[in-house]
Amino acid sequence: MSSKVARALRIVAAMTVVVSLVGAGYLGRSPWIVVLATPALTLLYALGKFRQWQMAWRAGGLKSIGLGVLVALPIQLGLGYVFYLIGRGLASLVAPAPIAALGAADVLAVGLVFLVGLAFSLAIIKLEGNAMGTRDAWAAPVADQAAHPTDEVELDMDPRPLTPETFFKSPGYWRPDPLREAMEGRGKRVAKPALAASELEIAAAEKRLGFPLPESLRALYRMLDGGYVGALYVPLKTGPGPVYDDWRGAFSIDYSSLSPLKDLRTVRAHYEDFTDDPDDIPAHADTLLVLQSRYGDMTLLDYSRPGEPRVSIVDFDKSGDAAGIAFETFDAFFQALRRPKEEKPRPFDRELFRSKPLGDLPRDGRATAFWGDANHPFVNMAKGRDDGWHPKAMADDALINETEARIGAKLPEVIKQLWRAKNGGDVAYRFLMDGPDVEFEPFEELAPMEYAVTLAELSRRIDFSPGEKPWHESIAEADKLVVLNARREALVLLDFRREGDPSLLVVDDFGASGIDNARAFDDIDAFIGKLRKFERSPLLPSPL
Incomplete structure (x- = not known):
């Protein structure tokens, strides 16, 4: 009900402003009345886009607001003159009135229209806030807000951290399907390996690779020996907004999987599949362990320094080296991971x-x-x-x-x-x-x-x-x-x-x-x- 009343008030408020400007032109008030009204029109416009301007304030403070005002002022000035000239055109067809000088009555009229519009705007904000079930949005957290006013959220991120239990989405479609193979028959026996990796399998993989895996990564493999993790992102800045530029896909976003133990290998081994030119192989390739890759886009464990490996996400096809986004530990990387909210299906019959x-x-x-x-x-x-x-x-x-x-x-x-x-x-x-x-x-x-x-x-x-x-x-x-x-x-x-x-x-x-x-x-x-x-x-x- 609140949202319906708010929509009705929006229409009434907009018509009040339009009729006032058309009326000013029709009655022959001074054209300067539009210039006088422009700041008030801009403020009313901002109140009409209240939620978007709030996002701009949280993300960029006064700078974002100032830039938004600089864009809105000339637009409101132009629209004001369009409606004023419509009024002048109507007057010329009916009863042309001479142009009057700007006076106190004009200032009073602009102030009155502004107060009426302000009352409507505040009522609309209150009603829409009730309909959304929100608190005072000025007190909302900074994280996950847009860096500029926008009518559309590009990436609606779930703010909740992942847990080992919510990390995997499924074992992954790359796994063999023993039930299908066994159903087909063909006279051969079919192996059905366990979905989770054992301690012996993890130790064997570490021995083959020559690197100890972080304990938290080992724990994930004990739950599932690699698998589909879904769309996961890490932030590229503090207080990222709901825009793609503020986030980086993890685990090669098109594949969105953690590789099984048997497929873990170094960047050098990965590149030697298609080149034997040393100049094509990235630096420190022997100490970079690939957790997932899509061509040169890789999520890596970096063992190039003593101690626990860092996690790096880099696209070698673009950067040519390991200069990407990095996390000091796998735990820090895991804590930064976020998953987009699941979209609710749009209602239809x-x-x-x-x-x-x-x-x-x-x-x-x-x-x-x-x-x-x-x-x-x-x-x-x-x-x-x-x-x-x-x-x-x-x-x-x-x-x-x-x-x-x-x-x-x-x-x-x-x-x-x-x-x-x-x-x-x-x-x-x-x-x-x-x-x-x-x-x-x-x-x-x-x-x-x-x-x-x-x-x-x-x-x-x-x-x-x-x-x-x-x-x-x-x-x-x-x-x-x-x-x-x-x-x-x-x-x-x-x-x-x-x-x-x-x-x-x-x-x-x-x-x-x-x-x-x-x-x-x-x-x-x-x-x-x-x-x-x-x-x-x-x-x-x-x-x-």
Whole structure:
């Protein structure tokens, strides 16, 4: 409510100023009245942009305010004369009035308009402050404010420091996917290494590199042997504002990952991949350890001096040496790291951007529509191996019978119908609407029928890391769970552990909780019929 009243007052305040200037021209008041009114107009303009001018004050003090005033004064003077001349033009069409000399009445009128505008402005500031739920913004902290007045925040940084628990976002997509490899089979055993590094692995990496890692970095590797950390930045100045010029991306912002122990190496080893010219290799290359790199943009541990290594972030392609931003210790670097705030999705009617449920289509067209026209990733990967084998384009009776014999169970009719239309691949109808504000994506793809395997058999194809119990030993009746897809830690399974038709299980984080937190759908046919696809009308605005 406060924001609506504030908007209405803004309109009234603006119209008061405009009408006053047009009226001055219409009544033939002295043109000098615009010059007299310009400081007042500038102040009212500043109050109208109160939040932006506050940011300028915090970031640059009087200097920023002074520069802003020097820019605003001539603009307000020009606008004032535009409205004054509009009034003169109207008067010439109706009843031309002679130009009067500037007098006390003019000064009084300007003062009155200013006071009215000031009252409106203060009321607007109060109402907008209430709507935002803010305190007196003059008392807000300096950090994370813009260096100049701006209507748009370029980089809205979360002021909270990172912790070891919030550092990693995921293990990273560069890791091998043992579940996918084991599901494909091909007669080879698949290694499933632990996600975290052991003390022995850390010590072995230090011995190979010839450098001891900082203890806080070792602790991160004990949590996860490298991985995706997301967009992380370090400040380039004290009290950085929400602008890109005040921040520097860490961990090669396009990659945003900490390298696993096996990939740690020196800058010299990195450059020797593509050059043997000593002049191309940066100084101290043997004592600079690369934590992440994107071409010459690197985050480094600098062992070129005694004691604990510094952390340097440098782009050798631009600077040619290690002169970049540096931190005295890894702890200091870690404490400086900040992550941008997650953007809240802009509200839009999700119903407008999802198709009707698959079950609303004619029955004979549902199977083909379910898959869509996307390329078949499993076929493409099989062809890329060039070993002469790839999945069938569509499941036939022979493949269905062979699959059922292998898994020891009869497939549901809806599964056979779908795979007869296309033997696995990317799924078009993959969104489930549980309500107007609840959306769930059970899967993006489903494997070909040749890949379908019981969880027990999948487990037996894998060499687990020491201390990790195989799934066929830890999950009851794993031989009655049939894997339709495995991608990282996400699984889609048919559950034959009960009498009658199987249910469908969708697992988001199999590594952390097994199937304990799986979403179960007892009626697979009804579940498939409720799925929708993304289908935005070209006549509708983008949700982004």
